[in-house]
Amino acid sequence: MLRFVVRRILQMCLVAFVLSMLIFVWLRSLPGGPVSAILGERQTPARRAALEAALGLDQPLHVQYLRFLERASQGKFGVSTKVLPGEDALQVFLDRLPATVELSLLALFLAIALGIPLGYMAARRHGSAVDTGAVIFSLVGVAVPVFFLAFLLKYFFAVEWNLLPVSGRQTTGLDATRVTGMFVLDGILTREWDASWDAFKHLILPAVALASIPFAVIFRITRASVLDVLDEDYVRTAEAKGLTARVVRGRHVLRNAMLPVVTTIGLQVGGLLAGAVLTESVFSYRGIGDALATAFREKDYAVLQVLILMGAVIFVLVNLLVDIAYALIDPRIRTR
């Protein structure tokens, strides 16, 4: 197992290195750039040239990349030009990470907590009204664009019924102590319960919007997987042996059906990062997705590079964890 983990981490380093080069070249091959974003209507060829020279953007691409590698080896990934001007891009990532982790965890929790039981129930009552209703519900989750769902959620729950906040992470003027950057956890750690509850209320709508697609995917995979497993000989054998329904469900059906579901959940983490760009933007939720959207719009190269790179690293790490979980669930994997 250790060798497997080490090998995967080495692979991850290689992926990160190649990706850094691709991102570097890709960003600079796009039209426009930070100079346009900074100068706006004021740009003239002379001002443009001066700013490009000051930022080192007038150098050949390979020189720029070597400088980037040199700085990266010292832990410096360049400073932000627009997201948080003057701040190291890696620090921007670290500052924004807790918000996205908090949001993603709740979204993932919602997707799993709803998707697996509903998927299981739909499969057990295959062809019933419950099954049909749940399938339609999941289709809506996939089909409705996140920004539209977000708009509806905000309109009804925040504006019309005034139950939840429209956007942001915490109510303005709330004197909350920051510890980890995850506001709900911070409130618990400092026993500022009102701050924690307030942050949680701010999380609900974006988490529901973000969970819509992973929920639908997890639901459908669970349903299909349970349907497959229910047809397996060993389930019939278990039932014939006279095992209780609970044991058959828990030990034979659900456990075996979970293998593809766990893989799917791992893949959904990547999807959550992608979904966070839109969700965080429409909810003005200051996480990585919001920073990524701003960085792309304003051509903040340093922040874009770090966020995309770190997104890839997180994706690979989560999939590594999924593989480990997979091995724990299915002992056969460990012996291979």
Add this chain to the structure above:
Amino acid sequence: MSLRRNAATLTAAVLAAATLASCADSERSDDGGGEGGGGDGTFVFGAAGAPEMFDPFYATDGETFRVTRQMFEGLVGIEPGTAEVVPELATEWTPNDDGTEWTFTLRDDVTFHDGEAFNAEAVCYNFERMFDQNEAGQTAGEYWGYVMGAFSNDAENSLYQGCEATGEFEATVSISGPTSGFPTMLSLESLSMQSPKALEEGDANGIAAEGEGFSFPAYANAPVGTGPFTFGEYDEANGTISLARNDDYWGDAAQTSELVFRVIPDESTRRQELEAGSINGYDLPNPVDWAGLEEDGNSVEVRDPFNILYLGLNGEGNPALKDLNVRKALYHTLNRDQLVSTQLPEGAAVATQFMPDTVSGYNTELEPYAYDPEEAKRLLAEAGAEDLTLNFAYPTEVSRPYMPDPEKIYEALRTDLEAVGITVNVKTASWNGGYLDNVTAGKYDAYILGWTGDYDSPFNFVGTFFGNLKENDFGTEAYPWGKQLADDLKAADAVVDDAERGAAFETINQQIMDEYLPGLPISHSPPALVVGPGVEGVVPSPLTAEEFDSVSVGGE
């Protein structure tokens, strides 16, 4: 999993939480907690973007200036609701005969937020600080470079030549020659007065180029000015900037004890926040929402237009456009009355020249080119350009006060051009993704662009467009009159007498429209801001430079 293992896991989790909880203490102040601010209320404004930092000298964007404007003041200010220059930290100013030395009489009752005295020494310290920038600072200090031309390493080419404290409350600033922009330019946020002590202690000039950006010194996040609000904190994680009332302010105290800016980039979310009552106002509501916002009890405050939308033309890229008759023909094809009434907000106006009527030097005699497709066809035929083809471009992913929806404006203009037989090749690029670069590089025959004035100076409009012969988006260097126009603009700008200078610019405006027509001025649009019920005292500024110290937040 057995019951015993479940219990063990739960116990471990509780212990972990308890251990973590013991590591973190609340840092709440005794009077903290709860929502909202103190006794006189909090005005919460929804900002479209985060500020870059808080030293206005290095700032370049409106969202930063919106915040710093509440904390800093200049020697001269702007009369609320107008673009007119009025006394601020200086009570009066007088030039010498040739307009190269300006003596400012300063207020004697002003202190900076850190308790330091504001006097002539502080004024000269500020000027020298702005003038004496390192290489990175010269690039980042964009506004100084823009209005003063150069820094201390190139002093000969700088408008600013020196500052002398000629009394405790009297400072004399020397400039290289008279210009319509001085001292009006001192109302720019970037040129505000800051505490010398704080500048020194925070190493304010310690800016450095790092990687592909600039790293700013500590002072950039601890600004100290003289204005009605003092800096509170920037809660980056929550996207809020809090300012507190300056109780020692020399003028009338701010009406609210706290001013908060909440960063909400999405316009529809800003509207929903206003409807939910969690913010008290926001900038640039979509014009299609104005009526609905008013119906809901909000106040849409429309500013006087201080901008220009134009159709730029590039004779270098398309030689047919070098013919004045062709350019006039294009102008006659455009149904600008219809464009203004259907695509622009209420209060927008058809432009007759390259500046709005609130700027000195505006020529009231000029009439708009009439919408006359037949005349356009005749002129095109006369020029032998009946089969004219234009690479005509518009930007995406942008909204500007002078063009709320570029695509719709473009479609209206394109339809008019095609109606007289002109073939239009549609070109487009995102604002930061190549559009501006392509305009500057002359890659489009025609394009839409505009300008919002920085201050009340004719040169800030027409000088920006045509004053630099070598570098302008209209390619005027290629025309026989290009140099003459640039020279005339510089000469007019150097006229000391206000009335004479205004007359000179009026003449130039007439020449630009009748004889040169380097581009086609389209319209002036009034941007608006909206405030919720109970908010009073907002004075909309043509320069989008509202000061919020006069704003009060009452009950609903």
